[in-house]
Amino acid sequence: MTTIAFIGLGNMGGPMAANLVKAQHKVIGVDLAPALRDQAAREGVTIAASAIEAVKDADIIITMLPAGKHVRAVWAEAIPAAKKGALFIDSSTIDVDSARAVHEIAKQAGVLSVDAPVSGGTGGAKNATLTFMCGAEKDAFDRAKPILEQMGKKIVHCGGAGAGQAAKICNNMILGISMIGVSEAFVLAEKLGLSHQALFDVASTSSGQCWSLTTYCPVPGPVPTSPANNGYKPGFASALMLKDLKLSQEAAAASGATTPMGALAAQIYALHNAWGEGGADFSGIINLVRGRE
Numbered sequence: 001m002t003t004i005a006f007i008g009l010g011n012m013g014g015p016m017a018a019n020l021v022k023a024q025h026k027v028i029g030v031d032l033a034p035a036l037r038d039q040a041a042r043e044g045v046t047i048a049a050s051a052i053e054a055v056k057d058a059d060i061i062i063t064m065l066p067a068g069k070h071v072r073a074v075w076a077e078a079i080p081a082a083k084k085g086a087l088f089i090d091s092s093t094i095d096v097d098s099a100r101a102v103h104e105i106a107k108q109a110g111v112l113s114v115d116a117p118v119s120g121g122t123g124g125a126k127n128a129t130l131t132f133m134c135g136a137e138k139d140a141f142d143r144a145k146p147i148l149e150q151m152g153k154k155i156v157h158c159g160g161a162g163a164g165q166a167a168k169i170c171n172n173m174i175l176g177i178s179m180i181g182v183s184e185a186f187v188l189a190e191k192l193g194l195s196h197q198a199l200f201d202v203a204s205t206s207s208g209q210c211w212s213l214t215t216y217c218p219v220p221g222p223v224p225t226s227p228a229n230n231g232y233k234p235g236f237a238s239a240l241m242l243k244d245l246k247l248s249q250e251a252a253a254a255s256g257a258t259t260p261m262g263a264l265a266a267q268i269y270a271l272h273n274a275w276g277e278g279g280a281d282f283s284g285i286i287n288l289v290r291g292r293e
């Protein structure tokens with residue numbers, strides 16, 4: 001049994017912490033929202049009054065927070081309060097600069113750290129099938145891996161500090177761009193009188209094949225499990241896709257990468273959000289492409 005502090009018990013962190021309880025760890029949780037603290041307590045999480053209190057006896061500290069500024073603030077507060085030899089893991093999706101900055105705070109304090117953002121959404125968090133993309137020195141990764149395996153099914157060591165966040169935003173930039181491309185193809189097919197199924201049957205076995213088409217098809221019918229069959233209920237909300245595309249563009253600007261398709265995808269998802277669809281699944285972008293609900 002390991003003592004684990006879990007800070008951020010929201011849509012993702014709540015079920016992840018619950019899976020660590022199921023794996024027989026002592027989990028000490030913190031969140032700003034009283035209702036989430038109560039829910040976590042019902043799942044067997046011991047609730048602490050503050051991050052400082054939660055981390056003081058913890059071997060491992062996991063943060064699952066909205067953005068880089070939250071992670072910077074919590075790590076700055078928690079690292080001095082942690083015991084010697086503690087390991088810090090951040091699974092939030094944050095900007096690469098913040099990820100590297102908090103690794104540096106940890107390094108200066110002599111504690112090990114891992115950036116370990118996830119893909120797999122709330123379903124993956126609940127079912128312990130997340131993919132973790134990790135940025136860390138080897139000794140930190142080796143210590144984190146067995147714990148991450150209790151919340152996920154695939155744990156990838158992507159490189160040093162910040163490499164997990166880099167992998168996450170590069171992957172999601174591909175996803176945002178490809179979903180718009182697939183949506184445009186279906187809308188063009190509609191205008192040309194070609195059925196959704198015919199386009200799917202051809203493209204899914206041809207060079208247009210991709211995850212946005214074959215697993216997450218944005219029209220109802222060809223892939224019965226895709227959110228298009230369920231009124232575009234998320235899934236992966238358009239607001240989160242916009243967040244990740246913005247992070248990709250911040251990273252592109254900071255590193256001098258040229259990503260015009262990523263920039264355009266960010267603008268298109270910003271419009272989808274401005275349209276009031278931030279809470280819908282990101283594959284609902286097809287309705288924006290079509291110009292109607």
Ligand code: NAD
Nearest residue numbers: 008010011012013030031032033064065066092093121122
């Ligand atoms: P969420 O908003 O549901 O949860 C974040 C929680 O952090 C909230 O409950 C909030 O009260 C808490 N919090 C904020 N500041 C705090 C502080 N100082 N101390 C303690 N608690 C604090 O968000 P989520 O959907 O769980 O996502 C968490 C992270 O995971 C985000 O970075 C998100 O981008 C990423 N992510 C989410 C999904 C998804 O499908 N929801 C998928 C992959 C990655």
